[in-house]
Amino acid sequence: MQVENKLFDDLARVASGAAGALSGIRGEVEGQIRQQFERILAQMDVVSREEFEAMKAVAVEARARQEALEERLAALEARLSAAKAD
Structure with missing residues (x-):
């Protein structure tokens, strides 16, 4: 039983870490898209x-x-x- 709890704890930590990493990646991708969009608008002289x-x-x-x-x-x-x- 103890082994199963440890396994679930490890899986929960991995899932939590993955969710945090995905959140960070999402913020980075949004920033990159925003910069690219601003660069395109600047080139279009809008x-x-x-x-x-x-x-x-x-x-x-x-x-x-x-x-x-x-x-x-x-x-x-x-x-x-x-x-x-x-």
Whole structure:
């Protein structure tokens, strides 16, 4: 009976060690994949989310200014047409 308990204890230690090793390997593989993915993205010259949001804000502001200028131009053209009609 004692031999069986020792055998089960040894098997449990081996299984525990294997689980720990697999956990370490998993972390290492995840790290390697993350590094490779970041390297690929850097080579593709992909912008970050922060850069995208900043440029989006610039584009929205430029669009608003363009629309305001179009309104001013239309008002000036209307005044000019009215002045020519007089």
